Amino acid sequence: MARVSVSTVSRVLNDHPYVTDETRRRVAEAMDVLQYRPDVAARSMRTGATRAIGFVVADFSNPLFSAIAMGADSVLHPLGYSLVLANSVRDPERETEVIAALGDRRVDGLLLSLADERTAGLRERLEVFRAVVLLDRDVPGLHCDRVLTDHATGIHEALGHLRALGHRRIAMIAGTEVQRATRERLRAFREGMGDFFDERLLCTVDPLLESGHDAARHLLEPRDRPTALIVAHNQLFAGILSAIRELPLRVPADLSLVTCEDVDLARLNEPPIDVINRDPAALGQAAAELLLARLEGNGPPREIMLPTHFEIRSSTSAPQGSGVLTPDSDPEKET
Amino acid sequence: MARVSVSTVSRVLNDHPYVTDETRRRVAEAMDVLQYRPDVAARSMRTGATRAIGFVVADFSNPLFSAIAMGADSVLHPLGYSLVLANSVRDPERETEVIAALGDRRVDGLLLSLADERTAGLRERLEVFRAVVLLDRDVPGLHCDRVLTDHATGIHEALGHLRALGHRRIAMIAGTEVQRATRERLRAFREGMGDFFDERLLCTVDPLLESGHDAARHLLEPRDRPTALIVAHNQLFAGILSAIRELPLRVPADLSLVTCEDVDLARLNEPPIDVINRDPAALGQAAAELLLARLEGNGPPREIMLPTHFEIRSSTSAPQGSGVLTPDSDPEKET
């Protein structure tokens, strides 16, 4: 229609030099009239690039992932990349399967919030991808770009605060050790507790509502009850909170409580829960930037470490009978 | 390597009849050895189908969408479809843009949780897609498959409950009328309130944390304060709850409270909040099934209506000074 060859159209499309303004105009006009839109699939067959990024998450009902996805999308979208979502529903087998499926789609890169870092053969499966970025994960033997979170600092800060208040019997309910975040939190917890560390006050469970609930019921039995509890996984918090309500235990009078990730449920609880906080959108953004850089050129794998911060609200106070009095232990504030 | 032609390989791949078991075996073996994986892009160029479904959401930080996406994925994934995510960040302009981008990708179908149903030219833009399913949306002039939610029944039930308790001054804070859900809730609210309807107790705002907060602060001023409040949008609830805490108002003694969607924050609040509930995963599932059916064959657009249920917990009681006493108004239960 513009009386030019396909190659010229292609040149206009990819704004090559060496096209007359006049030709360019004619082609643009024709495109407009014909409502022409280039076929991404055909283009990628030729160029080898799909402008699609696979995003593998363990469980996208976890609000953390929405935030991460938003962060990643905010840098990827303006450059014309689309996110292809793959939910592994916390199943390692399905995880390798969705990764293979994304490979078949020839996505340009992969963003991985894996359910399980130790799945056999994971490294080999990831080799086909031009770019892989791990989101707060650590796959044995895999050296690739990563965005990590410094979970230890948050735990140390929280522990410091609790111990300063006089707590000695501090418990932790965490996810499973197949994820770096949990391993880091456990490590920091052991470290920070030092001589006071008590194996019986530590509990790792699948990050599900019910398991959190059950673990809390068990851990918070009257006999030898801890005076403080750190919830070391986002998705465990709701279940643990409901267990605390059932017993019932007053927070912070009977139990000081700290959780990870700043969700509505923690912020708007009465009392507001002290949290070990981070910026999940920043994680997504950083990961996307690393991915883009990798797609651009080569170089050694990079690592970005993102901070955590412990934020005091009103869910911690001196343990009962400790003789220490803080504003937080003011009985007026308690339910 | 299997000493056969490409077409035979293709036949094995698409398990056509008329291939000897022996040949099939040889090809399978070669595929295995060569780690061969068919190229989805090339295949779709030939067949015209990409096995990719675009999922447009207004705001994927809304946990409702994760639930819907999980539901959709649970039926799409087993059939080899991938979800391509597109976040319109509540911006109508960006919405048309991401829809165009999904068109360029030649996705087989579209699942739409639009931010704005009234964007000009939306209908035309959607014509290029082989299948479009609206998720609880109503685009003027567009007749396509839809999964709707019966919001009215939930509102009527809640209103019936509140009025039976003796409430007359019932307020509603809702999202904006660019979404069907809000329009339905408003309509049902007007209807259900009948002669008691008071324009000043109705408020529509952008579904953001702050706007919910501000609207609540304004609506709940001491003068002429309503005795009950229905929160008619998921994402408004947190802001409204924080406003209630600031004032502070006791729930349900000073204010009976009802919200939409059963989120952790509502269920685990003290007291647990009465909710108008639905099953978002079912919505996603139903939408995916409609989409698949449309991809299969033709026929008139179908509509599936999903129910809502009002669930009483502990956040509603008779209004103060009404003389009616219910277990829920027991002062022990209040903060």
Added chain:
DNA sequence: GTGAAAGCGCTAACAC
């Protein structure tokens, strides 16, 4: 500056 033609990896029609 622009056109002709090859080829990306697949499927399907047609031969045999």
Added chain:
DNA sequence: GTGTTAGCGCTTTCAC
């Protein structure tokens, strides 16, 4: 049953 071949819609040499 299996092979040969055209062509999906693009980009990219290579001519001119």
